[in-house]
Amino acid sequence: MKKPDPNNIPGIFNYCNRWCERCPFSDRCTLYQQEQEEWPDEDADMNEDSFWDKLKGNLENSIEMLQELAEEQGIDLNEVTAEEQEEAYHEMQVNELMVNINPLTALANSYLDNCLAWVKNQEIWESLHMHIQLQASGKINELEAIRDESMEVIRWYMTMIPSKIHVALSSKEEADFWDQYPIQERHYNGVAKLVKVCVQESKEAWDQLSELFIQVPVQVSTALQLLTAIEEQVSEQFPDADQFIRPGFDW
Ligand code: SF4
Incomplete structure (x- = not known):
């Protein structure tokens, strides 16, 4: 994974309106830069292999980031039991209902x-x-x-x-x-x-x-x-x- 530009504002994309064309901070946004690099053509063709290769790469990056985050929190994703998974799923359903x-x-x-x-x-x-x-x-x-x-x-x-x-x-x-x-x-x-x-x-x-x-x-x-x-x-x-x-x- 490419290292983000140190001038970028960490996490800015978490609380923005995603209107990148009008954003005064697009030159300091890691998400914008990543999207420009990976999806420069807005009309990317879903029939092209390259489209699915990029998508696969993005998913792999996301899994890698999730694993890193879990490690930082001291969680070993391989050690989550079926019972814990069920409990988490139940909690998610209750939250959704609320x-x-x-x-x-x-x-x-x-x-x-x-x-x-x-x-x-x-x-x-x-x-x-x-x-x-x-x-x-x-x-x-x-x-x-x-x-x-x-x-x-x-x-x-x-x-x-x-x-x-x-x-x-x-x-x-x-x-x-x-x-x-x-x-x-x-x-x-x-x-x-x-x-x-x-x-x-x-x-x-x-x-x-x-x-x-x-x-x-x-x-x-x-x-x-x-x-x-x-x-x-x-x-x-x-x-x-x-x-x-x-x-x-x-x-
Ligand atoms: S460039 Fe786009 S994603 Fe990044 S902060 Fe601005 S609006 Fe949000």
Whole structure:
């Protein structure tokens, strides 16, 4: 495995929005550099042997890293008994159940459903297009740019919000482990802080989009209400999230 650049920011990719094209730290991110090196062509062909060779190499690297991590923690993966495996599996299922019944999960799923319905609402898009075309010619480009940028942001975060909420809640179910660490280093606080950033940026995008309409469509106001509810729940369930220091982004 290639050694990372010493100028890189360790672990920055754990608490970022994965929007590498817009990231000010891509030149200091090991994950970005690794992906550029291994997958320079975004349209890599799955029918090519080289695609599967690279994937195999990545999996081998991941297993190697997992083994190193286990060794660091004093765990010999070869010595895990069937009973311990069963116990770990049971614990995982209980954690998953707790995450699924958490009200944040329902809110996040409703938000995604609302976004998907919005994205597919052809009627609204056509009427917005007509409305923009009726504006003074000098304004059309500006309004189209606002529409496109808002939608790009909404699309980017609409799946990330539910997936990161899932990660934060799952990690909090392992609080016994994370609570050995100071508040500002607990994984669930870092992910919850990232969720707050994604929610804030999405809210700004919906606000911008709403200004393009004469009458705000119901899906826009629903999206904003759901995001506010998500924000409140995250603050309630992760009261220390703001204290987490995200490498690179918060220092
Ligand atoms: S830190 Fe930046 S470059 Fe690295 S994975 Fe995240 S968004 Fe991409």
